[in-house]
Structures are given as C-alpha cells and as structure tokens.
Amino acid sequence: xxxxxxxxxxxxxxxxxxxxxxxxxxxxxxxxxxGLLLLVYWLAAVAAGERSxxxxxxxxxxxxxxxxxxxxxxAFCYHFSAGIRHLIWxxxxxxxxxxxxxxARVVLAVSVLLMLLIGYWLWVGGARAP
Amino acid sequence: MSLRSPLGRVLxxxxxxxxxxxxxxxxxxxxxxxxxxIWFVASLLLLPSLDxxxxxxxxxxxSTTLLLLLLVxxxxxxxxxxxxxxxEDYVHGGLKTVTLVFFTFAHLLLAxxxxxxxxxxxxxxxx
Numbered sequence: 001x002x003x004x005x006x007x008x009x010x011x012x013x014x015x016x017x018x019x020x021x022x023x024x025x026x027x028x029x030x031x032x033x034x035g036l037l038l039l040v041y042w043l044a045a046v047a048a049g050e051r052s053x054x055x056x057x058x059x060x061x062x063x064x065x066x067x068x069x070x071x072x073x074x075a076f077c078y079h080f081s082a083g084i085r086h087l088i089w090x091x092x093x094x095x096x097x098x099x100x101x102x103x104a105r106v107v108l109a110v111s112v113l114l115m116l117l118i119g120y121w122l123w124v125g126g127a128r129a130p
Numbered sequence: 131m132s133l134r135s136p137l138g139r140v141l142x143x144x145x146x147x148x149x150x151x152x153x154x155x156x157x158x159x160x161x162x163x164x165x166x167x168i169w170f171v172a173s174l175l176l177l178p179s180l181d182x183x184x185x186x187x188x189x190x191x192x193s194t195t196l197l198l199l200l201l202v203x204x205x206x207x208x209x210x211x212x213x214x215x216x217x218e219d220y221v222h223g224g225l226k227t228v229t230l231v232f233f234t235f236a237h238l239l240l241a242x243x244x245x246x247x248x249x250x251x252x253x254x255x256x257x
Contacts, residue, residue, distance in 0.1 A: 026212075026216060029209075029212045029216075030212075030213065030216060032205075032209070033209040033212070033213055036202075036205050036206065036209055036240065037240065039202070039244075040202065040240050040243055040244045040247070043189075043198070043202070043244055043247040043248060043251075044243055044244075044246075044247040046182070046185050046186055046189060046247065046251055047246070047247035047248075047250040047251050050182045053182045053185075054182065057180070076167070076171070080164075080167065083160050083163075083164075084164065086160070087157065087160060087161065090157060118171065118175070121175050122175065
C-alpha cells in the first residue's frame with residue numbers, strides 16, 4: 001500500500017460519550033453476530049431431533065453460556081436503540097451536536113430500560129430459560 | 131470520462147461505487163429487523179417452556195416459520211454488511227480481501243443452515 005495522508009488519528013479528539021455510543025454500537029453489533037451463531041445452533045438442534053436438542057440444551061444451559069445470554073440481551077437492547085437513533089439521523093434530524101449528545105443519553109436510558117424490561121420478564125416468568 | 135489512472139483502475143483503487151448500495155441495504159435490513167426482533171424476543175419470552183415439544187410446535191406454526199425465516203435471513207444480511215464495515219476499517223492489505231470473503235461465506239453458511247433447520251422443523255410438523 002502506498003503511503004497516503006491519513007485523517008487525524010482518533011487520539012487528537014477529546015473522548016466524549018457520543019464516541020462511546022458510536023463504538024458501543026459496533027461492539028454490540030459484533031456481539032449480536034455471535035448471538036446469531038448461537039441462534040442458528042439452537043434452531044439446528046431443534047431440527048436434528050429430540051435427543052440432539054436435549055444434548056444441545058444441556059450445553060446451552062451451562063453457567064458460562066448463561067452469561068453469554070445476558071451479554072446478548074444487553075447487546076441487543078443497546079444495538080436496537082442505537083440503531084433507531086441512526087435511522088432517525090438518516091432522515092436528517094437530530095444531527096446538531098447538542099441534539100446528538102442528548103440522544104446519546106436517551107439511547108443509554110432506553111437500552112437500560114429495555115434490559116430491565118426483558119430481565120424482569122425473564123425473572124418473573126421463572127427459570128424457563130434453558 | 132474517468133479521472134482514474136489506468137494503473138489505479140487495475141489495482142482497484144478509488145471508489146467502487148458500491149457505497150450507496152451497501153448503505154441502503156444496511157438501512158433496509160435494520161428497518162426490517164425492528165419489528166422482526168421485537169416479535170422474536172417477545173415470542174421467546176412468551177413461550178411457556180423451552181422443551182423440545184414446545185419449541186418444535188412453535189417453530190412449525192406457519193407464521194412462526196415465515197417470520198423466523200425472515201428474521202434469520204435479514205439478520206444474517208445485516209450482520210454480514212456490518213462485519214464487512216468493521217473488517218474494512220481495521221484489516222488492511224491482502225488479508226482484508228481474505229477476511230471479507232471468509233465472513234461472507236460464513237454468513238451464507240449460517241443463513242443456509244438456519245433456513246434448512248427452520249424448514250426441516252416446519253415440514254416435519256408439530257410432534
């Protein structure tokens with residue numbers, strides 16, 4: 001690759017929480033890609049029959065995997081609300097700096113709310129999760 | 131008239147003019163994923179149990195089959211577009227192409243496996 005001028009490195013910017021919300025969207029997106037892998041494994045286990053499903057379920061209900069579910073729920077709630085913020089930006093609204101800062105807070109609040117909602121539902125619904 | 135030099139064209143430098151298409155598909159899939167993911171999370175939470183009989187009966191239900199197919203295909207597509215952007219940002223040189231091809235194939239494999247699984251359960255019917 002020829003040496004070409006690069007735009008200023010990220011280090012020259014003061015770290016703000018609009019940057020945090022941006023990188024978090026990426027990280028949670030990648031996490032959800034791994035979640036998709038887990039979902040397809042689960043679907044394939046159902047398709048493979050009752051015994052394979054029982055085997056898969058015993059693997060999917062180990063404490064380690066349960067932590068992964070919690071991470072996926074958190075990633076989903078965040079990516080979902082941050083994604084809607086992006087869709088609103090795409091209509092040309094909310095791009096001013098003050099608005100972007102405010103919406104970063106809204107995204108964090110909404111995703112925490114979603115997490116609590118799903119968590120409440122899971123816990124109140126009992127230990128139905130595998 | 132193109133302002134690209136012949137050498138640049140051969141090396142594949144400059145814009146490939148695929149950006150708008152990528153951008154648009156990313157938006158299209160994300161808009162579709164809003165209702166699809168709400169449906170998926172809600173119906174998983176509403177399932178009385180996650181045992182084999184319940185889950186396979188749920189999957190074999192016509193509307194579930196359809197929505198699950200839409201969900202996995204849209205999610206796989208959205209995921210492949212997103213992963214590609216991350217790869218393009220952080221992986222450089224020849225490794226970039228290899229990584230992009232790998233993730234594209236991985237997503238295609240994932241989508242095909244998911245479709246196969248969903249259809250197998252659907253065609254088998256509730257047990």
